Amino acid sequence: MKKARIIGTGSYVPEKVLTNFDLEKTLDTTDEWIVARTGIHERHVAAEGEFTSDLATNAARKALEMAGVAAEEIDLIVVGTITGDFPWPATACLVQSNLGIKGCAAFDVSAACSGFLYALDAATKQIQSGAVKKALVIGAEVLTRAIDWQDRNTCVLFGDGAGAVVLEAQEGDQGVLSTHLHADGSYWELLYQPGFGSRFPASAEGLAERLPFLKMQGNEVFKVAVRSLHEVAVEALEANGLVASDIDLFIPHQANRRILEATAKRLGLRDEQVYINVDRFGNTSGASIPIALDEANRLGRIKAGDMLLFDAFGGGFTWAAAMVRW
Structure with a gap:
């Protein structure tokens, strides 16, 4: 049985950086308090008009480039997310469209912070079965639009970003x-x-x-x-x-x-x-x-x-x- 080997990785985070000192201006909190409890100093925040599918697509393109794989070679796209652009259709379908691909399977996995590993499992099983040769697995979130900026205990924790891997069916001992x-x-x-x-x-x-x-x-x-x-x-x-x-x-x-x-x-x-x-x-x-x-x-x-x-x-x-x- 062939293994699902990671042959390319990519990631993308929005340009805007929100530091703890920025949060001090709007919340009853301090940089010292946040760092002591979380270890977080800063996080990235999606710009107006920037969506989960955009972050996911940018990460995917970088992973494809590293892998030396053309988008049309992908047989499957799985996105782990709880902050998709819409309740439906799946963000994976929007990424597929952004990449100019038609016809391959594309779906989302909702498992919160475990979403990428659930998506990795789904794609790996498809490769092991022989149904898929190359898969794109993405974890992407715009959590800053799902948190209460009045709640200092939660809003300081989260940021936006996306990461992706290209999996390929290969013989040998390397892979998942x-x-x-x-x-x-x-x-x-x-x-x-x-x-x-x-x-x-x-x-x-x-x-x-x-x-x-x-x-x-x-x-x-x-x-x-x-x-x-x-x-x-x-x-x-x-x-x-x-x-x-x-x-x-x-x-x-x-x-x-x-x-x-x-x-x-x-x-x-x-x-x-x-x-x-x-x-x-x-x-x-x-x-x-x-x-x-x-x-x-x-x-x-x-x-x-x-x-x-x-x-x-x-x-x-x-x-x-x-x-x-x-």
């Missing part, structure tokens, strides 16, 4: 070795966006109650996130007969620095094994892992044969991991 997906819907009220869906359809009353904006019980999310991230990472290691010291680079979902450090400590990873860029991008949800992967790749932090471990946790609750031999 395993993916591990989990969910527990009983936790849904700890992290969700109430409106506007079928439960709370669009209304003036709902807008006044700020239903379109993300709601989170941060302390409870933290506890479950650290436990789940650790457990699924161990599951991925054991499935491949590996231990923590075998990992060349651990690329977790960039939620906040405290969660990343707690997870790495539980796994027994050294600082040099862990890639962290949450300080510069904030939490970009489903985009965070592919953005970090592309950055690490372009900085030369990854070489052929390296073992990479991806790890994510998000609303749902969902959590996932993937083991990749570069």
